[in-house]
Amino acid sequence: MIIGVVQMACSGNSDENLAGAVGKVEEAANNGAQIICLPELFRSQYFCQKEDAALFDLSESVPGPSTKVLSQIAITHGVTILASVFERRTAGVYHNSLAVLDERGEIAGLYRKMHIPDDPAYYEKFYFTPGDLGFQAIKTPHAIVGPLICWDQWYPEAARMTSLQGAEILFYPTAIGWHPKEKSEEGQAQREAWMTIQRSHAIANGVFVVAVNRVGHEAPAGGDGLEFWGSSFVCDPFGVVLAQASVDQEETLLVDIDLKRIEEVRRNWPFLRDRRIDAYEGMTKRFLDDEV
Amino acid sequence: MIIGVVQMACSGNSDENLAGAVGKVEEAANNGAQIICLPELFRSQYFCQKEDAALFDLSESVPGPSTKVLSQIAITHGVTILASVFERRTAGVYHNSLAVLDERGEIAGLYRKMHIPDDPAYYEKFYFTPGDLGFQAIKTPHAIVGPLICWDQWYPEAARMTSLQGAEILFYPTAIGWHPKEKSEEGQAQREAWMTIQRSHAIANGVFVVAVNRVGHEAPAGGDGLEFWGSSFVCDPFGVVLAQASVDQEETLLVDIDLKRIEEVRRNWPFLRDRRIDAYEGMTKRFLDDEV
Secondary structure, eight states: OEEEEEEOBOOSOHHHHHHHHHHHHHHHHHTTOSEEEOOTTTTSSOGGGSOOGGGGGGOBOSSSHHHHHHHHHHHHHTOEEEEEEEEEEETTEEEEEEEEEOTTSOEEEEEEOSSOOOBTTBOHHHHOOOOSSOOOOEEOSSOEEEEOOGGGGGOHHHHHHHHTTTOSEEEEEOOOEEOHHHHHHHHHHHHHHHHHHHHHHHHHHTOEEEEEOOEEEEOOTTSOOEEEEOOOEEEOTTOOEEEEOOSSSOEEEEEEOOTHHHHHHHHHSOTGGGOOGGGOGGGGSSOOGGGO | OEEEEEEOBOOSOHHHHHHHHHHHHHHHHHTTOSEEEOOTTTTSSOGGGSOOGGGGGGOBOSSSHHHHHHHHHHHHHTOEEEEEEEEEEETTEEEEEEEEEOTTSOEEEEEEOSSOOOBTTBOHHHHOOOOSSOOOOEEOSSOEEEEOOGGGGGOHHHHHHHHTTTOSEEEEEOOOEEOHHHHHHHHHHHHHHHHHHHHHHHHHHTOEEEEEOOEEEEOOTTSOOEEEEOOOEEEOTTOOEEEEOOSSSOEEEEEEOOTHHHHHHHHHSOGGGGOOGGGOGGGGSSOOGGGO
């Protein structure tokens, strides 16, 4: 089966971004992709660079305008689409969500980002209520997909909980980039850490991992902004990178994967067999102060 | 502070291996190392390539001959030594253990390998009772060390549980190698996966990671044996590899690390802040069949 990974740049024009996304999804479908993933919050520039209550205007319901348009594309082309949405659930409750749209045009599953960052230029705790739907594995015609979003990628627990529900492919739509001032000194280590930890989730769990980032330099007035580092990639259940996009160009990866590889890797590296589930209770604690 | 990483080959002569280890530890101490780690089961060749009850003769008590000799070295040089021991606890109960010997010559902590593999040529479930002392962080004069062993390195839970107790440096004494027949096709991916997942533990937890492997081709009569791939390394709390040994030579890495780097990395990448401890209960389950 073929995964379509849409690495795109996002403008300040929401309709233009949706139209661009639709065009890229259709092109990927025409080229054989069966499950297609868009980047995190592709309908806008990454607005979390500042805290501004007016920007909640960018949110929409689920189902809503974005999922309706993309569901139609899913039906027309018979594909599954993973669509990131800035979800307005009610006044004052907004989520960073990922809708899995199946080939019947239905919402096969909705995931709400569980781990919310808050760091300079990534002020997400202001905008997004932490997800309350838990980690999920969602059956689609082509694979059981594990929807996760950006900051989730740094948490082995998120990958594990999703994989233990049977997910075969973890998807991480993402908006991550360099602070221009840090790029020369820290940039390489940051991008490398981002790849390393996501590949490790593939290895630990014996699943495919798909990371889908945006590209472009988005600088709000007066700020240095963020240089999104692209580098979208797909790796196999042993962490082998099958394909990777550039750091600064829009491009769509079409990656042929064989889900049977999961069984093969897990038979030879049977990590799930030996988990010490009797000894992991502390995982649900913030810090184990009493133990040291 | 300086970490000493002793990558060595092991012969069939137990006394020779101990003498060799002592020499290398003393040399590392003389060169400034303050915490020194030996490879897994360094007193023998990797006997788990076959199941033979007579090989339990290789086991010893803790405290016992190995820890006594190395404790004396720890006192003489004022260093901490992490010494892997095939521990005989009683008839029929043997562990793959790691003793942390402090500069007073005392056993500051004892860890018993929690995750036990069993795969062709790694028949450890025959020899080792799974550890019953849990994951630990052990205070030593120079750092809080997290003792873990080989197969543990594939488990994010082990790294997390150890780090949540305050460990600053995770140590993974190891005996891992290539099946000669697989090496040309799979060897690179295997060694790469092994590095990737250990580096990911550093990143996820903001801790240093030290992996200490053996070298050499050990082939029991009539078998292809295993080619241990060395590659011992130290990485920083963002997964940056600070030093790495070769795949086939004995060598001792002396790696200068600054524990203040932990605070620096964790402030800028505050993963521990955002863990969704309300949603990790499933981590203590084998598989979440009911959820899909």
